[in-house]
Amino acid sequence: MRPQTSGKRHKVNPRLQxxxxxxxxxxxxxxxxxxxxxxxxxxxxxxxxxxxxxxVKDAIESFGVSHTEVDLILVNGDSRPFSYLLKxxxxxxxxxxxxxxxxxxxxxxxxxxLRERRKEPMAFxxxxxxxKLAHFMRMLGFDVxxxxxxxxxxxxxxxxxxxxxxxxxxxxxxxxxxxxDHGYFVRSTRPTTQTIEVLKRFDMMNLVNLCSRCLHxxxxxxxxxxxxxxxxLPPQVAEGYQTFYFCPHCERIYWEGTHFEHMRSxxxxxxxxxxxxxxxxx
Ligand SMILES: [Zn+2]
Numbered sequence: 001m002r003p004q005t006s007g008k009r010h011k012v013n014p015r016l017q018x019x020x021x022x023x024x025x026x027x028x029x030x031x032x033x034x035x036x037x038x039x040x041x042x043x044x045x046x047x048x049x050x051x052x053x054x055x056v057k058d059a060i061e062s063f064g065v066s067h068t069e070v071d072l073i074l075v076n077g078d079s080r081p082f083s084y085l086l087k088x089x090x091x092x093x094x095x096x097x098x099x100x101x102x103x104x105x106x107x108x109x110x111x112x113x114l115r116e117r118r119k120e121p122m123a124f125x126x127x128x129x130x131x132k133l134a135h136f137m138r139m140l141g142f143d144v145x146x147x148x149x150x151x152x153x154x155x156x157x158x159x160x161x162x163x164x165x166x167x168x169x170x171x172x173x174x175x176x177x178x179x180x181d182h183g184y185f186v187r188s189t190r191p192t193t194q195t196i197e198v199l200k201r202f203d204m205m206n207l208v209n210l211c212s213r214c215l216h217x218x219x220x221x222x223x224x225x226x227x228x229x230x231x232x233l234p235p236q237v238a239e240g241y242q243t244f245y246f247c248p249h250c251e252r253i254y255w256e257g258t259h260f261e262h263m264r265s266x267x268x269x270x271x272x273x274x275x276x277x278x279x280x281x282x
Pocket of ligand 1: 217219
């Protein structure tokens with residue numbers, strides 16, 4: 001049950017009701033975390049009433065905001081971890097990943113704030129129902145684990161953790177799993193807008209590297225000379241193209257043909273939309 005803006009009781013385990021008094025918590029979400037709230041909850045202080053000791057993580061997630069999107073929690077002005085037990089009249093401020101402020105010294109949520117991941121090469125794991133997004137991201141050269149056999153939420157979460165991959169999904173429940181450290185709820189429903197959304201969110205536009213990753217198995221492509229692949233090429237391809245790439249894993253051969261042109265025009269389209277959104281935002 002989602003909490004209301006005021007007055008409504010939060011559902012609790014009835015067995016625990018007698019142990020503690022009702023507590024009133026004041027909670028406010030900042031920036032894009034408001035995307036998860038209903039219209040009457042956005043950008044305002046919300047009253048959250050509980051009758052038992054609750055962690056700040058549970059309180060935040062009961063509003064539909066996944067802990068993976070939260071990079072800093074202040075309670076009464078002090079930074080607190082997810083495990084912090086709320087007290088009556090606590091004032092909680094919840095912040096997303098900061099774009100331009102280093103909070104390494106103040107956040108208690110992880111060893112490294114989300115923003116710091118940008119210094120590492122980005123790696124993703126994409127939920128089953130976002131196959132087009134996975135495809136577009138590979139086109140742009142990003143390391144994206146996606147497999148239609150990965151149907152189990154538990155396994156997706158486990159792989160995300162083990163391989164340090166950011167989990168992209170439209171399933172809020174999946175992001176609430178404890179072992180998901182780095183995940184992102186994709187807002188948009190259109191694959192191209194989803195791609196732009198992810199590029200913006202993780203500041204990846206200048207990391208694009210077209211024709212560098214196998215669209216089928218996600219392995220980095222290698223350049224290969226025409227002579228080495230000549231025998232395997234259809235005659236019109238052998239005549240028309242000079243530059244070739246090879247996937248050492250699945251042995252597919254790529255050349256800068258119509259498919260590449262499609263990638264390039266899609267990339268230009270993304271750049272235009274990206275620039276337009278930045279212009280509108282600025
Ligand atoms: Zn391959």
